[in-house]
Amino acid sequence: MLNFDYSIPTKIFFGQDQIQKLADQISQYGSRILLVYGGGSIKKIGLYDKAVAFLTENNLPFWELSGVDPNPRIETVRTGIDLCRKHQIDFVLAIGGGSTIDCAKVIAAGFYYEADPWDLMIGKAQIEKALPIGTILTLAATGSEMDPIAVISNPHANQKIGMGHPAMAPKFSILDPTYTYTVPKHHTAAGTADIMSHVLESYFSNQRSAYLQSRMAEAILKTCIKYGPLAMEEPENYEARANLMWASSLAINGLLSYGKERKWSCHPIEHELSAYYDITHGVGLAIITPHWMSYVLDDSTVEVFKDYGVNVWGLNPQEDAYTVARKAVAKTKAFFVSLGLPTTLRAVNIDDENLGLMANAATKHGPLGEFRPISAQDVLQILKSAL
Amino acid sequence: MLNFDYSIPTKIFFGQDQIQKLADQISQYGSRILLVYGGGSIKKIGLYDKAVAFLTENNLPFWELSGVDPNPRIETVRTGIDLCRKHQIDFVLAIGGGSTIDCAKVIAAGFYYEADPWDLMIGKAQIEKALPIGTILTLAATGSEMDPIAVISNPHANQKIGMGHPAMAPKFSILDPTYTYTVPKHHTAAGTADIMSHVLESYFSNQRSAYLQSRMAEAILKTCIKYGPLAMEEPENYEARANLMWASSLAINGLLSYGKERKWSCHPIEHELSAYYDITHGVGLAIITPHWMSYVLDDSTVEVFKDYGVNVWGLNPQEDAYTVARKAVAKTKAFFVSLGLPTTLRAVNIDDENLGLMANAATKHGPLGEFRPISAQDVLQILKSAL
Numbered sequence: 001m002l003n004f005d006y007s008i009p010t011k012i013f014f015g016q017d018q019i020q021k022l023a024d025q026i027s028q029y030g031s032r033i034l035l036v037y038g039g040g041s042i043k044k045i046g047l048y049d050k051a052v053a054f055l056t057e058n059n060l061p062f063w064e065l066s067g068v069d070p071n072p073r074i075e076t077v078r079t080g081i082d083l084c085r086k087h088q089i090d091f092v093l094a095i096g097g098g099s100t101i102d103c104a105k106v107i108a109a110g111f112y113y114e115a116d117p118w119d120l121m122i123g124k125a126q127i128e129k130a131l132p133i134g135t136i137l138t139l140a141a142t143g144s145e146m147d148p149i150a151v152i153s154n155p156h157a158n159q160k161i162g163m164g165h166p167a168m169a170p171k172f173s174i175l176d177p178t179y180t181y182t183v184p185k186h187h188t189a190a191g192t193a194d195i196m197s198h199v200l201e202s203y204f205s206n207q208r209s210a211y212l213q214s215r216m217a218e219a220i221l222k223t224c225i226k227y228g229p230l231a232m233e234e235p236e237n238y239e240a241r242a243n244l245m246w247a248s249s250l251a252i253n254g255l256l257s258y259g260k261e262r263k264w265s266c267h268p269i270e271h272e273l274s275a276y277y278d279i280t281h282g283v284g285l286a287i288i289t290p291h292w293m294s295y296v297l298d299d300s301t302v303e304v305f306k307d308y309g310v311n312v313w314g315l316n317p318q319e320d321a322y323t324v325a326r327k328a329v330a331k332t333k334a335f336f337v338s339l340g341l342p343t344t345l346r347a348v349n350i351d352d353e354n355l356g357l358m359a360n361a362a363t364k365h366g367p368l369g370e371f372r373p374i375s376a377q378d379v380l381q382i383l384k385s386a387l
Numbered sequence: 388m389l390n391f392d393y394s395i396p397t398k399i400f401f402g403q404d405q406i407q408k409l410a411d412q413i414s415q416y417g418s419r420i421l422l423v424y425g426g427g428s429i430k431k432i433g434l435y436d437k438a439v440a441f442l443t444e445n446n447l448p449f450w451e452l453s454g455v456d457p458n459p460r461i462e463t464v465r466t467g468i469d470l471c472r473k474h475q476i477d478f479v480l481a482i483g484g485g486s487t488i489d490c491a492k493v494i495a496a497g498f499y500y501e502a503d504p505w506d507l508m509i510g511k512a513q514i515e516k517a518l519p520i521g522t523i524l525t526l527a528a529t530g531s532e533m534d535p536i537a538v539i540s541n542p543h544a545n546q547k548i549g550m551g552h553p554a555m556a557p558k559f560s561i562l563d564p565t566y567t568y569t570v571p572k573h574h575t576a577a578g579t580a581d582i583m584s585h586v587l588e589s590y591f592s593n594q595r596s597a598y599l600q601s602r603m604a605e606a607i608l609k610t611c612i613k614y615g616p617l618a619m620e621e622p623e624n625y626e627a628r629a630n631l632m633w634a635s636s637l638a639i640n641g642l643l644s645y646g647k648e649r650k651w652s653c654h655p656i657e658h659e660l661s662a663y664y665d666i667t668h669g670v671g672l673a674i675i676t677p678h679w680m681s682y683v684l685d686d687s688t689v690e691v692f693k694d695y696g697v698n699v700w701g702l703n704p705q706e707d708a709y710t711v712a713r714k715a716v717a718k719t720k721a722f723f724v725s726l727g728l729p730t731t732l733r734a735v736n737i738d739d740e741n742l743g744l745m746a747n748a749a750t751k752h753g754p755l756g757e758f759r760p761i762s763a764q765d766v767l768q769i770l771k772s773a774l
Contacts, residue, residue: 001401
């Protein structure tokens with residue numbers, strides 16, 4: 001187990017009607033609020049009205065940034081920063097899924113940086129502080145509600161970049177599973193794949209001595225496998241939505257990766273797919289993951305795949321490691337298929353035109369992963385196998 | 388899953404040589420330190436000298452409270468509070484296991500309470516704030532390093548009481564597994580039993596909808612089962628000591644109990660054993676737990692026992708639930724035996740003299756547990772079966 005510094009300071013208010021704590025929480029940090037959200041879904045489910053009512057009742061003036069896109073764009077971040085400066089905002093409240101929260105995070109950090117906020121994404125400038133952030137989550141997927149990371153796209157440059165800083169960790173997040181009752185099947189599926197991918201990125205690691213972390217990873221995977229399909233069949237099943245929601249936060253808040261190296265494989269590949277083709281993140285992950293698994297399965301990795309097959313998929317530990325491993329990969333793919341997710345790039349209208357470009361872009365900082373490091377050439381092979 | 392408010396603010400510095408961060412961390416909170424520790428073990432392993440060197444180099448004056456007993460006593464707390472007042476202490480540093488840390492917590496809280504600190508334990512007065520606390524852990528067992536709870540004994544009243552307040556959560560804890568290399572076999576065994584008991588108290592719950600929490604509980608149990616014996620065989624096995632140490636913190640920091648009711652069964656019973664007979668906490672738990680399991684196994688609880696048998700002990704899911712359940716209880720008992728722990732009260736010199744008194748004391752606030760609530764009469768039966 002590697003050394004680690006654990007700090008997960010975000011407070012979580014989990015469960016039905018926890019929004020009642022909104023005004024009290026905000027008041028601990030600020031008094032002039034930027035409300036960040038996406039399309040109209042939070043209005044349809046009455047969440048917008050509820051939040052606004054709590055703010056108004058408690059004399060908390062707010063300004064709005066709406067229309068944050070999936071794969072949120074740097075332009076939207078710039079608009080948000082302008083709003084914060086114009087209205088002397090001192091607290092950013094994101095209501096939505098990961099895209100909205102990520103956008104809010106970079107607005108909060110960019111507020112204190114005088115030049116263009118894209119500089120913070122590409123590492124040209126460093127974050128020093130950020131406005132305090134709170135979130136009300138409406139989609140179980142990215143885990144952004146409990147981590148300090150943001151992913152922002154710059155469509156002009158075909159770039160989608162992830163970046164983290166402790167100051168961007170939300171002060172609090174309100175996780176009410178009922179706010180995800182109206183999430184459509186397709187997004188429930190993609191969110192489930194996203195959660196699982198976060199877990200798998202930590203799980204498939206050479207740090208096998210971080211045994212506890214790997215067993216906890218299996219706990220979250222089993223939760224996704226049980227409740228992903230159930231939430232699709234019964235959108236208002238509280239137990240299913242609650243377990244998925246809490247799984248989304250725990251999958252990526254550090255709990256599973258502390259003690260391991262944090263070098264991911266499938267996410268950097270998928271970021272290129274989204275950057276070039278603006279596809280749904282979880283869908284891209286569901287396509288890439290089984291192909292990546294098959295590609296990296298070898299003598300050095302097979303035992304971890306066997307653990308995965310036995311402990312997550314209930315496969316027979318008496319069988320040969322490769323047999324279990326291949327069955328586990330097949331089970332993974334079949335699970336995504338059962339959720340109605342595509343398994344090929346062509347299914348999401350990606351052809352072979354930009355595969356080389358994307359493979360190079362994904363590996364421009366070096367090989368991906370520490371489990372079985374993959375080069376641009378490897379990524380290209382994986383993308384080709386996924387066509 | 389029940390609603391919950393999650394807050395685990397303690398920072399953890401985990402791994403070898405993390406003590407290097409000690410002075411920097413303390414300096415964020417205070418400058419005049421009370422050093423709290425137990426017997427001489429921290430001197431034997433050189434930890435005392437190391438800590439003192441870091442304090443001295445960084446001009447952090449300190450005063451000492453040594454000799455904190457296992458099952459720490461309220462008298463020691465009183466002495467510590469006097470020292471804090473006399474020397475204008477503004478930070479309490481505990482170096483040791485759960486007893487030392489618990490003692491430090493109540494010193495830190497009692498500092499702000501003008502009358503006798505026992506009032507805080509029995510609920511006669513409420514904690515309002517506490518001096519900031521840091522810890523350097525030397526025993527994987529109680530989890531006190533990452534929770535806001537303290538257990539203090541009052542031998543004159545045959546009382547051992549647990550109490551919690553957010554202000555008593557350590558600001559930081561340094562978890563260096565090498566500091567547990569010299570923990571004797573017997574205490575490694577008792578610590579493992581203590582960790583497992585914390586997990587089991589949350590695991591055996593009627594909140595089966597908190598699926599994710601139960602699967603994570605199984606992850607920690609498997610970790611204890613794998614590494615408890617290994618740490619006893621190979622005291623300097625870093626992987627074993629590291630996994631046990633991190634398991635001790637995660638078992639009771641809230642992660643497993645959020646979303647469930649927090650009504651425990653075996654701990655309140657064991658607290659009476661320790662209060663009357665001053666036995667080692669983990670030993671008492673190892674004795675009581677299998678007897679409690681057998682006693683509460685019935686139609687309403689058997690399915691959870693089956694999950695436990697299948698997921699933790701690898702028993703056959705095709706077998707009848709009661710068969711699996713009984714085997715799981717037997718496996719639990721056999722595991723404690725394999726660690727060299729006693730299985731009967733007589734083995735720790737407890738006879739039938741005070742069983743009734745202890746059963747009444749354990750239930751004086753009402754029946755224990757929510758999984759299968761047990762009355763004084765039930766506790767008496769369990770104690771008798773454990774004789």
